[in-house]
Amino acid sequence: MLWGSFVGFGAMTHDFGWPLWIAAFSTALIWAAPGQLVLAGALASGAGLASAAFAVSISGVRLLPMVVGIMPVLRSDRTGFWTRMLAAHFVAVTAWFEGLRLASALPRSERMPFFFGLAAALVFGSVVTTAVGHAAAGLLPRALAVGLLGLTPMYFLMSLERGADGFAEKLAIGLGLVIGPLVGLLTQEFDLIATGLIGGTAAFFADRLRSERAGL
């Protein structure tokens, strides 16, 4: 599933005119499909470097609680600061989920090496599938290439829905879906950030209002 999403990303970067090696490099370096999607999407619609980077950064907030959650499981008394920083870099949805699940069953001293092995395999596979998606988009018949481009939005729509726990998250998804294209008509530079701020803030207050009502 993870690799499928990188096939879609590779195809998308081909479509946006990225060279194959930069697409593969972005998977190896950034190692966060949402961040890469936001970067490519923002640049393609004409956003500047600063606002694209800001939007990428907002999309990366989710990584913080994942790191906070997995680090106590992975580390032992002898794990140094920089080892933890390096391990944190590899934390992304699949590595986090599988790492937590599989490493918990191991003796503490073996967990960090295991996680690095797991992460290396995932990154390697993802770099390869990014390159495959990029190459396939250029070689396949048109209908199939268009189908590859459809993978990314559908994958992210469904994984957002799957990952949403509770009313506020679902409302934020719904609002983002509606507001995104509308704000896109007004500004191509800040539309992602504006959509996030408007949709996220509205969902936040709607949820507070809702729980206050329920509390009364």
Added chain:
Amino acid sequence: MSGAETAFLLLAVVVAFVANDLWRWLGVIASDRIDEASPLFVWIRLVATALVAGLVAKFVIAPSGGLAAAPLWLRLAAVTVGLVAYAAGRRSIALGVGTGAATLVCGVALFGY
């Protein structure tokens, strides 16, 4: 793509790496001090969710690349069919994305867009 454009892309990837990894590094540094349930953190998470959702909608409704070869009705139909398969298949992302993409491919092939 010219050398300058490639260099710009490379710079953008490196800047995005720092912007994204910031949160991972903060997670290590502040792991004891950050309360994930605090209102500020909940709010930032919701902003991030709405941002990605907005981007997804933009890709479907107003795509900037080759996806625009398929007309709007076909793009929306593919997403709808995909979502129905996803829901019917007990929220299986693989089934949903696969069905949606297959719908898109068939539509483009059949109608010759």
